[in-house]
Amino acid sequence: MADAERQAIDVRKNMARLRAAREAKEASDEAVRLALPTPAVKKRSKKPTR
Numbered sequence: 001m002a003d004a005e006r007q008a009i010d011v012r013k014n015m016a017r018l019r020a021a022r023e024a025k026e027a028s029d030e031a032v033r034l035a036l037p038t039p040a041v042k043k044r045s046k047k048p049t050r
Helices: 002-035
Strands: none
Touching: none
């Protein structure tokens, strides 16, 4: 029983570590996205007439 509890604790610790890493990556990605200029809207190309 103690082994199962220890394993559950390890799983929760790992999930917390992965969550922290993901949140840090998302925050850095958002900072990079805000630093870059917004992409210009592309105009649709006209289809050639037949």
